[in-house]
Amino acid sequence: GAGVSQSPRYKVAKRGQDVALRCDPISGHVSLFWYQQALGQGPEFLTYFQNEAQLDKSGLPSDRFFAERPEGSVSTLKIQRTQQEDSAVYLCASSSTDGFEAFFGQGTRLTVV
Amino acid sequence: AQSVTQPDIHITVSEGASLELRCNYSYGATPYLFWYVQSPGQGLQLLLKYFSGDTLVQGIKGFEAEFKRSQSSFNLRKPSVHWSDAAEYFCAVGPGGNEKLTFGTGTRLTIIP
Numbered sequence: 524g525a526g527v528s529q530s531p532r533y534k535v536a537k538r539g540q541d542v543a544l545r546c547d548p549i550s551g552h553v554s555l556f557w558y559q560q561a562l563g564q565g566p567e568f569l570t571y572f573q574n575e576a577q578l579d580k581s582g583l584p585s586d587r588f589f590a591e592r593p594e595g596s597v598s599t600l601k602i603q604r605t606q607q608e609d610s611a612v613y614l615c616a617s618s619s620t621d622g623f624e625a626f627f628g629q630g631t632r633l634t635v636v
Numbered sequence: 637a638q639s640v641t642q643p644d645i646h647i648t649v650s651e652g653a654s655l656e657l658r659c660n661y662s663y664g665a666t667p668y669l670f671w672y673v674q675s676p677g678q679g680l681q682l683l684l685k686y687f688s689g690d691t692l693v694q695g696i697k698g699f700e701a702e703f704k705r706s707q708s709s710f711n712l713r714k715p716s717v718h719w720s721d722a723a724e725y726f727c728a729v730g731p732g733g734n735e736k737l738t739f740g741t742g743t744r745l746t747i748i749p
Contacts, residue, residue: 527679556736565640565726565739566680579736614679625737627672627679 525549527628529615535634536605544600544631548617555598556625557590558614566614572598605635638663640727642740650748651719657712657743659727669710670728670737671701680726686710697721722747 528547536542548555554573558566559582568582574595583590587606592598602609612632616625639662649655661667668687672680684695691703701712710727724744728737 558739563741565728565741566737567739568736571736582736616680624682624685627681629677629679 527615527617527626529613529628529631531631532629533632533634535636538606538635539604540635541601541603542605542633544602544613544633546598546600546615546617546628548596548598548615549619549626550596551619552617552626553595553620554618554625555592556616556618557598557600558616559584560612560614560630562611569600569613602633605633607635609633610635638667638729638731638738640729640738640740642725642727642743644743645741646744646746648746648748649717652716655712655714655717655721655745657725657727657745659710659712659740660708661710661727661729662708663729665731667729668731669701669703670730671695671699671710671712672726672728672739673697674724674726674742676723683712683725717745717747719747719749721745 530545557569560566570590571579572592587603589601612630614630616627618625641660670685671683674680683699684693686693686703694700699714724742726742727740730737
């Protein structure tokens with residue numbers, strides 16, 4: 524596709540359930556970012572991949588959050604034992620080797636009930 | 637640590653009126669600065685970016701922004717707003733290249749007829 528694709532668009536999870544959020548970056552984009560956007564806030568950095576290497580995971584809020592990009596393209600953000608405070612929009616972005624512009628997907632809205 | 641301040645949470649302007657959204661940043665080196673727009677239920681779309689050179693940058697949809705190093709500001713302007721400009725606007729700063737961005741909390745723009 525032409526843009527960054529995220530699925531599902533909406534996810535409702537019961538507290539304690541595990542969830543997996545998928546990101547398909549723009550083809551050929553080396554860098555991939557995950558951000559978390561709480562209601563009424565700006566996006567906050569979670570983690571960053573260059574190809575399959577996770578170079579920065581300093582923004583992951585707890586060890587319940589895990590991200591992978593095993594083949595350097597599609598990425599999955601996994602949240603284990605979801606809590607209410609995990610409710611947010613999760614945004615994925617990708618950029619090419621020159622890295623001057625990050626293209627964002629539409630996000631996955633996660634609601635934990 | 638880098639940070640971005642958008643002092644106006646919500647701005648209302650009349651259609652056809654001029655617009656200025658404020659952004660102040662804190663960054664230890666020469667920053668890469670961005671303005672993104674987010675419509676309801678959508679991802680972030682890049683309006684414009686500043687890396688170096690001319691401090692007045694032009695973007696899409698008739699927007700422009702001016703980098704003022706002495707004031708640590710990067711304010712977004714538009715001479716005449718359209719109803720379709722109603723959205724959330726985010727200023728962001730980063731070290732450039734394939735690096736994470738730090739976003740402000742956003743300014744919600746409402747357009748009245």
